[in-house]
Amino acid sequence: MNKPKLVLIGNGMAGIRTLEELLALAPDHYEITVFGAEPHPNYNRIMLSPVLAGELAFDSIVLNDLSWYQRHGIDLHIGRRIVAIDRERCTVTADDGSMVSYDRLLIATGSRPVMLPLPGKDLAGVLAYRDIADTEQMIAAAACCRRAIVIGGGLLGLEAAYGLKQRGMEVDVIHLGPWLLERQLDRQAAQLLQTSLEARGIRFHIGRQTQELVDDGRGRVGAVRLRDGDSVPAELVVMAVGIRPEVELAEAAGLQCNNGIVVSDSLQTFDARIYAVGECVNHRGVGYGLVAPLFEMAKVAAKHLAGIGGASYPGSQLATRLKVSGIDLFSAGDYQGGDDCEEVILSDAGAGVYKKLVLRADKLVGVCLYGDTGDGAWYFKLMREERTLSDLRERLIFGETSLGDGGHQGQNRGAAMADSDEVCGCNGVCKGTIVKAIKEKGLFCVDDVKKHTKAASSCGSCTGLVEQILSATLGSDFQQAPKRKAMCGCTDLSHAEVRAAIRDRHLLDIPATMRELQWRSGDGCSSCRPALNYYLISTWPHEARDDPQSRFINERAHANIQKDGRFSVIPQMKGGVTTPAELRRIADVADKYRVEQVKVTGGQRIDLLGVNKEDLPAIWSELGMNSGHGYGKSLRTVKTCVGSRFCRFGTQDSTGMGIALETMLATMWSPHKVKLAVSGCPRNCAEAGIKDVGVVAVDSGWEIYVGGNGGIKTEVAQFLVKVKTGDEVLLYSAAFLQLYREEAFYLERTVHFIERVGLDYIKAQVVDDAEQRDALARRLHFALDGVPDPWRARVDDAALRQEFTPLPVGRHRTQETL
């Protein structure tokens, strides 16, 4: 027997959902043919935003792969656009001329993005944001262009802006409305949203209108000119100003259209054989642009197509969320209210939370939540059920959890859910799926769950729920603290064990160490490699080979990297003392290389800020000064005060003492940075009390303090010893620092090292045991002996300069010269 033929035009979310519902009800009822203009099987259009932001791959957003169509015997034509419907003959014609007849036709052609009719709208680099092809173009543009402009600050525009920002572009949003998302949010919530997007680096031009897209001279967009005359440069412009139902085909076939194909409550058009669902329809005068209502339409249309009549679509209430990671926003219904409405508002700008409920006649009619959207679904339910609120009224704003006894309800929401309840709305993940993954794959944290189930990986608003499910499923295993402090994920050994092994087994390079100690990943990671490199060279000076590739860029380039990728140059200026000749050379270099800023540092020397990496060797050469190591886990500065040579209170030559210390320690690497200071009297103008080694002169000699720190947490240095002569200052300082170099863990500053081993231990080694003191100092001198100044070394050795030379592309090098 011949089955009736069903043809679907539009292989998108609403159409295919209708087929899914239909196949579930009546699997063999029709012979089905599908035409889709896009060259893809049905995919989850709403997930284009996470794809753009680099959070998901294209593959992972396919909803129905080709085998699904095959399994259900569907004749699929992708990359085929239907160009005509002949309602008399009951046929449709595709753009390749092929013709198919139908008994029932389903139109689900979606909508097309509105392109503003501006001069320049056809330039290359001007896009809409609707499908995979648009997204691919945006990703490609982000790889080679710097600046993007998004026109339109609605949901789509903001997701586009966020995605492009995530891909490293500079993004400006031009929005004509009075505030962002003016159809979903009130002014206050929109302001919070804008502030937090600005904190992510997106710039906004609110209440401003675009006048023209300006040609860069090569047929590509180069800037956007605004109505008020300003112009904003950009190589990519994304228009996200709205959608228009795709009705051309239906209109040409004589179906009644009015801003959408007009359908009845059974989703039938005026031709009883033709149904329409999705964004292309106008139902009771309303068009929808979100998936939830389309899915409700799909259910009703499927019932009618399956011959199970009676279902009727009454229209939908809408709730929206913004899919920008880390931003929680929920809005539903009539958030603006009116004269007959009451508003309940909770606003805590400090915590970034804003909630507004709109009530009319004791019912909830609108919700707008920012920052804390946990109760969004609950409010939405109250709205849809049109529940009267008199009993809840007082606590309504505090959410569902405030209603239970003692407030446990909220924490147990995850536990109380049924396995079939949906947890993640974006990815359609149910509780059962998450519990199964946790149990079967041994997941312990939210990130694991994200990776394995995709739950909480899109808008993130269900993260709290996922946490609850984790803790309910794992019980006490959840949040279990790690048993021992391993150096990093590449090994189970601690810093102490690794240090000891390097010493005891005479290990000399990183590969050998990793092999010997059975490193888990053959190549280590960015946290263990620098530590190993330091342990090797400090344990086996002149024997172990330094590995520049295992050093942080600062120590590899001998300059400090800055936020824009340029570098700073701090020449050594021992004890803070300089000469007119040095200052002249610094000035000349600063002029010649257009150094952006010359600054006196907090360490008594001069910093040249904003230097291009390529210029570093030349600058060092022309400065003719040594490196100040202002970038390394190394000696930084020795600050000094004026001292007895000029100061009326000075008891000793603190400046000279500082210079002697800096000379001795200039090329010293250490577990963390090391700062010294020498003051000429207890007035302590050099601030020796907060240095790793602080020296304070008194009439009868010098007091030495250790373990001070003026950084993240101020720590006052502790008294170590009082000595008589300058030579003793050098000796005790050397011995203490060598002990630190040999026994502290990488990235442990002196204060934390002393806290760990105890000041008594330090004193026993450095103060009480003269032999040990001498031995320590000797080992330090041996290690530093003959180590060249790194800047000079790079000026002198061309091979070492490779680090600083960019590669040319195109012009200079040919196959032959390589």
Add this chain to the structure above:
Amino acid sequence: MMHWQAICRLDEIPLRGSRVVKREGEVDIAVFRCADDRVFALADRCPHKGGPLSQGIVSGHKVSCPLHGMQLGLEEGRALEPDEGCVGRFPVRVVDGRVELDTTPIAP
């Protein structure tokens, strides 16, 4: 159609290191050489705040951004969990010890 351009010899890129290909008016390209001598080319701009990835520490097939330590997989050009974001990739290959680059980005 690929447009391969020879940019340097493989041994001119340090093992577990990278070199930068500068481009006029366009984002620079970082060319990485991993411990196994595989090469990868990414836009030299971290998805977090634009840090120059070429300056990061390379281990395995990943690089850690020098500015705030975001880890990116070199094969996919994608931030490793739990970070998010990704960068443009470019075709690159080694022929007879020469590194050849195509400056047209790979479609994701």
